[in-house]
Amino acid sequence: MLHYLAKRLFLLIFTLLGLSVVIFVVSHIAPGDPARLAAGPFATQEMVEHLKEELGLNKSLPEQYGIFLTQLLKGDLGRSIRTRRPVREDLARFFPATLELVLVSLSFAVLTGILLGVLSAVHQNRWIDHLSRLISISGLGLPAFWLALMLQLLFVLKLDLLPGGGRIDMIVHAPTSITRLFLIDSLLTGNWVAFRSALQHIILPALSLSFPALASIIRISRADVLDTLRQDFVTTARAKGLVEKLVIWKHVLKNSLISTVTMIGLRFGWMLGGTILVETVFDWPGVGLYVVTSATHSDFQPIMGAALLIGLSFAIANLIVDLSYSVLDPRIGYE
Amino acid sequence: MRFLSAKLETWKVRAHDAKRTVRAFFRNPLSVAGLIIACGFFILGFIAPCITPYPDDVTGSIHTKQRLQAPSREHLFGTDDVGRDVYSRVIYGTRISLQIALVIVGVATCIGVPLGLVAGSSGGVIEEVIMRFTDIFLAVPGIVLAVTIVSALGPGIINVMVALSIVWWPGYVRLIHGKSKSLREEVFVEASTAIGSSKARIMFRHILPNCFSIVVVKMSMDMGMAILSAAGLGFIGIGAQPPSPEWGAMISGGRWYLPTWWWYAVFPGLAIWLTVLGFNLLGDGLRDVLDPKQRGRY
Numbered sequence: 001m002l003h004y005l006a007k008r009l010f011l012l013i014f015t016l017l018g019l020s021v022v023i024f025v026v027s028h029i030a031p032g033d034p035a036r037l038a039a040g041p042f043a044t045q046e047m048v049e050h051l052k053e054e055l056g057l058n059k060s061l062p063e064q065y066g067i068f069l070t071q072l073l074k075g076d077l078g079r080s081i082r083t084r085r086p087v088r089e090d091l092a093r094f095f096p097a098t099l100e101l102v103l104v105s106l107s108f109a110v111l112t113g114i115l116l117g118v119l120s121a122v123h124q125n126r127w128i129d130h131l132s133r134l135i136s137i138s139g140l141g142l143p144a145f146w147l148a149l150m151l152q153l154l155f156v157l158k159l160d161l162l163p164g165g166g167r168i169d170m171i172v173h174a175p176t177s178i179t180r181l182f183l184i185d186s187l188l189t190g191n192w193v194a195f196r197s198a199l200q201h202i203i204l205p206a207l208s209l210s211f212p213a214l215a216s217i218i219r220i221s222r223a224d225v226l227d228t229l230r231q232d233f234v235t236t237a238r239a240k241g242l243v244e245k246l247v248i249w250k251h252v253l254k255n256s257l258i259s260t261v262t263m264i265g266l267r268f269g270w271m272l273g274g275t276i277l278v279e280t281v282f283d284w285p286g287v288g289l290y291v292v293t294s295a296t297h298s299d300f301q302p303i304m305g306a307a308l309l310i311g312l313s314f315a316i317a318n319l320i321v322d323l324s325y326s327v328l329d330p331r332i333g334y335e
Numbered sequence: 336m337r338f339l340s341a342k343l344e345t346w347k348v349r350a351h352d353a354k355r356t357v358r359a360f361f362r363n364p365l366s367v368a369g370l371i372i373a374c375g376f377f378i379l380g381f382i383a384p385c386i387t388p389y390p391d392d393v394t395g396s397i398h399t400k401q402r403l404q405a406p407s408r409e410h411l412f413g414t415d416d417v418g419r420d421v422y423s424r425v426i427y428g429t430r431i432s433l434q435i436a437l438v439i440v441g442v443a444t445c446i447g448v449p450l451g452l453v454a455g456s457s458g459g460v461i462e463e464v465i466m467r468f469t470d471i472f473l474a475v476p477g478i479v480l481a482v483t484i485v486s487a488l489g490p491g492i493i494n495v496m497v498a499l500s501i502v503w504w505p506g507y508v509r510l511i512h513g514k515s516k517s518l519r520e521e522v523f524v525e526a527s528t529a530i531g532s533s534k535a536r537i538m539f540r541h542i543l544p545n546c547f548s549i550v551v552v553k554m555s556m557d558m559g560m561a562i563l564s565a566a567g568l569g570f571i572g573i574g575a576q577p578p579s580p581e582w583g584a585m586i587s588g589g590r591w592y593l594p595t596w597w598w599y600a601v602f603p604g605l606a607i608w609l610t611v612l613g614f615n616l617l618g619d620g621l622r623d624v625l626d627p628k629q630r631g632r633y
Contacts, residue, residue: 011470014467015467015470015471015474016474018467018468018470018471018474019471019474019475021471022471022472022480023483026483026484026487027487029487029488137365137612137615137616138608138612140611140612140615141559141563141607141608141609141610141611141612141613141614141615142608142611143563143566143567143570143583143586143604143607143608143611144567145567145570145583145586146586146600146604146607146608149586149590149593149600149604150601150604152593153593153594153597157593157594158594269475269476270476272476272479273476273477273478273479274478276478276479276482276567276571277478277567277570277571280570280571281590291479291482292482292571292572294486295482295485295486295571295572295573296571296572296573298486300486300487303482303483303486304483306479307475307479307480307483310475310476310479311474311475311479314474314475314476315474
């Protein structure tokens with residue numbers, strides 16, 4: 001196990017180094033002079049040259065990558081032209097909001113997806129199966145940003161039931177910062193006004209982000225439960241008189257979760273990417289919105305920093321998924 | 336003579352198999368629905384210039400007197416904020432979306448399939464190098480890398496195609512690598528190696544044709560996903576630029592006019608949903624008939 005973990009961590013570092021090379025190369029294919037862009041439209045030629053010297057842009061490409069990597073290892077991701085703050089500071093500020101949104105969306109998609117997938121398989125060709133399949137088929141093609149707009153149209157503009165944007169009401173004080181996830185912090189501090197407001201604000205973005213994941217989790221868990229139901233041990237469990245609920249929720253479900261867990265890992269990554277679209281619609285102050293605003297202002301440093309941070313989070317999520325396999329199925333070893 | 340009759344027999348078996356596959360495909364109503372939707376959109380894309388009621392509206396024309404009109408006989412999907420016919424723009428958008436998707440999926444297949452084939456068939460250092468290089472591109476969600484690339488290159492349809500092609504090929508490498516690795520262990524490959532066939536012959540004559548079905552399935556599913564991704568980039572403002580009638584960009588323009596002028600954002604969204612759904616259903620149907628192990632699982 002430790003050997004496997006060490007190998008995976010080595011691969012993770014290698015992959016992230018590779019990603020840093022890709023992003024560095026991408027940043028250098030940008031047309032135009034990056035120093036001119038960073039200095040702003042009113043900078044004189046002298047100022048641009050000075051900035052070039054300061055940023056090391058007059059050095060060779062490998063030398064520039066060396067500087068970039070050294071700064072990266074020190075945690076220096078550069079400075080945003082738009083916010084005028086270090087990118088690291090901005091990301092530390094915005095990432096908790098994105099993480100909270102992704103975790104709530106993922107939890108909803110996993111719980112509802114597995115429940116519908118199991119019910120769909122157990123009651124194959126009944127109404128619940130048809131309903132689940134309809135959700136899974138239609139959900140896969142649904143553009144998350146368009147669904148977000150339609151939910152906003154219905155629940156905010158027409159029915160006036162939920163807030164249309166932001167993370168918490170303007171008149172409500174944010175909860176005392178512990179984890180920087182509003183829902184958890186407000187629960188921990190017993191700040192129910194903040195909890196209620198944060199919950200109301202997260203419902204629509206989380207629903208929009210979770211729908212495509214929900215669709216694929218329903219599909220995969222239904223398929224796996226159907227396969228497991230045909231196994232001999234299920235017949236044995238039934239033959240020895242176990243209650244059907246126990247057979248399904250304890251024996252069948254546990255043995256059907258491997259592919260679903262893999263899907264959860266992949267979907268976590270997809271959701272991190274999907275926040276770029278959903279956060280834009282709901283004005284959610286997270287990394288996604290930060291990336292979009294930076295992209296529309298030609299501010300490249302924040303995009304590079306965010307891509308690396310998202311890559312790191314995705315890699316960690318996949319590592320956790322791989323390690324959870326042996327918990328689900330003790331026959332799986334890590335050699 | 337014996338060689339010819341053996342060849343004829345092989346072709347007969349293949350024709351019989353193909354007939355059975357087609358029949359199995361058409362037995363599934365969802366697959367047929369997918370095929371109809373996908374073909375419908377291809378036809379629509381092809382004949383768009385002939386059936387667009389207001390061809391000038393797909394470009395930069397402005398009709399201030401007709402702005403934001405509700406759906407009617409003259410304008411089936413209503414008009415947008417500068418009076419352009421939304422129906423004409425959605426129809427023409429089909430052409431743009433399909434062009435984008437075809438380029439992305441085509442480029443990704445041309446890069447990913449040979450790399451996956453080489454990695455899976457050769458093994459050793461070559462396999463390690465290709466697969467680790469591929470992993471780098473899979474380390475970050477595709478849309479994030481695509482946004483990074485488009486931000487560097489600048490907004491526009493061509494740059495979106497370049498960016499999405501760059502993030503799309505690794506999926507094909509992974510898929511073909513796995514398949515060709517398992518095919519390498521098959522008896523027919525061993526037999527071919529035993530009679531002294533070259534590596535290239537084994538790769539292109541025996542392994543590649545057996546990867547064909549999974550590539551077709553992935554391509555049909557990816558068509559929908561590529562349309563979705565391009566629309567996403569258009570929506571956040573770094574994809575197709577106005578006045579291009581790209582669906583994502585149209586939704587982006589229409590979002591500010593909700594809820595009163597709902598048609599502006601709703602119809603392009605429905606077009607995306609229907610197209611992606613069609614390609615997904617088609618891909619599902621093809622997988623059911625081309626990969627019988629998966630039949631009935633989903």
